[in-house]
Amino acid sequence: MKKGRFGADFVAAHEAAHGERRREQRQLTYDIAVDPAFAHWRTWYDEQFAPLPPAQGDALARRLWLDEHFWPVTFELAAGAAIRAGGYVAVYEQDHDGLTPDWTALTPDGQVAFLLEVHTDQPTKETFGRIRGWQALERHIAEIPVGVVLILQGSRHVALRPPDSGTAKKIARELRSRLLGSPGIARIHSHGYTFLVMANRFGPLASAKGLYAQFAAPSGVAGPVDTSRLARAVEEKVSKYAALADRHDVPLVVAVGAHRFTSERFPT
16 A cells, blocks of 8 residues: 555654644644644545656645645645546646646547646745744743633734734743733733723633633734726636637636635625
């Protein structure tokens, strides 16, 4: 049986390369790459990589665990799986006189059945950086022995930027002092940030970390998914590959996926 790419050896190597880094210095994909709870994900990736030529598999594997490529690669692989599930042969980035659609679906006798392109709507690189940046503060706040949930007060229209590592430590020290020294405190100002202790009519909400504080960092949501933005992306795909599909007299399919940090709410 062929050994998978993402088995025990991969996990050990990934942990050795990245495990000693602080969470805010790792890719957000780290847990999926090494945590036993995500072993079934890695098994699925092995299954999707298996039909690919080695060179293509190597190139995709290098991209897979990078934050900005993880979901685009995942959706491309899922599209290939769907093609195979439909009884077709899925060929990744087949060259058609200089054009390489994500997938070319072939019939069992080798005829082109349809072309498929994948578009993934996702956050900017800056958003990924902010998500990682908040993790330093989350880590420090999780050491405060007061079982409350903290959130930041901010503007709906301006994305709050995470503090640097030194400021995060100072904020955590001040939060610790205020929470321990003033039970029942509802609002804490520290180093330009305003923290709120979440509560309902029965009192402060209990932390998921038990006797230790939990910080619900500002969401990494990329913002509303504007339908016109998605339509433009699809139109670009159609513009690029429509003539090729016409030449083969086959359908052109554009599959659209959304990164998990992209809002599901569409403006009206």
